[in-house]
Amino acid sequence: AQSVTQLGSHVSVSEGALVLLRCNYSSSVPPYLFWYVQYPNQGLQLLLKYTSAATLVKGINGFEAEFKKSETSFHLTKPSAHMSDAAEYFCAVSVKGGGSNYKLTFGKGTLLTVNP
Amino acid sequence: KAGVTQTPRYLIKTRGQQVTLSCSPISGHRSVSWYQQTPGQGLQFLFEYFSETQRNKGNFPGRFSGRQFSNSRSEMNVSTLELGDSALYLCASSLVGVSTDTQYFGPGTRLTVL
Numbered sequence: 603a604q605s606v607t608q609l610g611s612h613v614s615v616s617e618g619a620l621v622l623l624r625c626n627y628s629s630s631v632p633p634y635l636f637w638y639v640q641y642p643n644q645g646l647q648l649l650l651k652y653t654s655a656a657t658l659v660k661g662i663n664g665f666e667a668e669f670k671k672s673e674t675s676f677h678l679t680k681p682s683a684h685m686s687d688a689a690e691y692f693c694a695v696s697v698k699g700g701g702s703n704y705k706l707t708f709g710k711g712t713l714l715t716v717n718p
Numbered sequence: 719k720a721g722v723t724q725t726p727r728y729l730i731k732t733r734g735q736q737v738t739l740s741c742s743p744i745s746g747h748r749s750v751s752w753y754q755q756t757p758g759q760g761l762q763f764l765f766e767y768f769s770e771t772q773r774n775k776g777n778f779p780g781r782f783s784g785r786q787f788s789n790s791r792s793e794m795n796v797s798t799l800e801l802g803d804s805a806l807y808l809c810a811s812s813l814v815g816v817s818t819d820t821q822y823f824g825p826g827t828r829l830t831v832l
Contacts (some may be wrong), residue, residue, distance in 0.1 A: 636817050645722070645808055645823030655820040691762065696816055703774040704817040706751070708761035 604629040604697040608709035616717050621665075621680040623712045625693030628674060634696040635676040635706075637667055640711075641689045650690075652676060663687070688716045722742065722811050722824035730830045736797040739827045743790050743811030749773075750792040751816060752784060754807040755826070764807075767792055768815050796829075804831045 609624040627633055634653050638646040650661025657669040667678045676693060693709040723742045731737050741752050752764040763776040767786035768825070786792045796803055806828050810821035 638823075643825070645825045646810075646821075647823070648820050651818065664789065694761075696818070698817075703766070704772055704815065705763060705776075706816045706821065707763070708753075710760040 604633065604695050604705075606693050606695050606709035608691075608712050609692050611710065611711045613669060614715040614717060615683045615713065616677055617685055618682050621678070621683045621687065621715065622631070622646075623678040623691050623693075625667075625678065625700050625709060626674055627676060627693075627695045629697050631661055631697055632644045635667075635669060636694040636696065637665070637676075637678050638692045638694060638708075639646065639689045641690065646692065649678070683714075683716045685716050685718065688714055690714070720794055722809060722822050724807075724809055724824040724827050726827060727825065728828045728830075730832065732832050733784070733799055733801060735799050736795065737799060737829060739796075739807055739809075739829075741787050741792045741794070741807075741809035741811075741824060743792070744822055747811035747813055747822070748790055749812045749815035749819070750790065751810045751812075751821065752792070752794050753808045753810065754778075755808055756804075766816055773787045773815065783784070799831045801831050803829065805829060 607626045637649040637653045638697045653668045660666045690711045696706045725740045749768045751766040766774040770786045781797045784794045806826045809828045810823045812819040
């Protein structure tokens, strides 16, 4: 079965600093990978997704992630944090199950705090 | 284009009662998925409906059920509520379903069971 591990439930950075949120996955078949962001009292919004095309994926709001098969990782980065980036971030993997249907499995989430 | 809407946004129930939550997907989307979000367990997949048929199901007891109507709107029902059912319930819609398709999430229904 597939699973997702997000290292660090809480990450704190200064405004203007590099943001690095870590995600490792386990899957016996090629996965599709996603990063979502959740602001307080809102649903999830897609930041970016990897669907077996380019391994470096660019998303919205200046975020990007690199798929590294050898490391089974899909870490999310942003060169310079902004106060508006403060939110909870979820990594997710979509893998075909026993039948023909896919299932989306989420990591536990990483709460990003941006300090002025 | 209007986003995914969920009603009600907040709900308070007591143990043993049942509850029905509603989700209206983005126009043209045929897939609706439901998730339970709690601080302890995170986001867990409940089920997915596509063209009125349940296509996939997570590991939840039979007290959790759902359905989808011909206009793609979906309802989720929880019977015999337990304290542990307190959670944020999110629905997501997409054109063809979970795979590489982007899931668009609603704001959620916050259910509190007393």
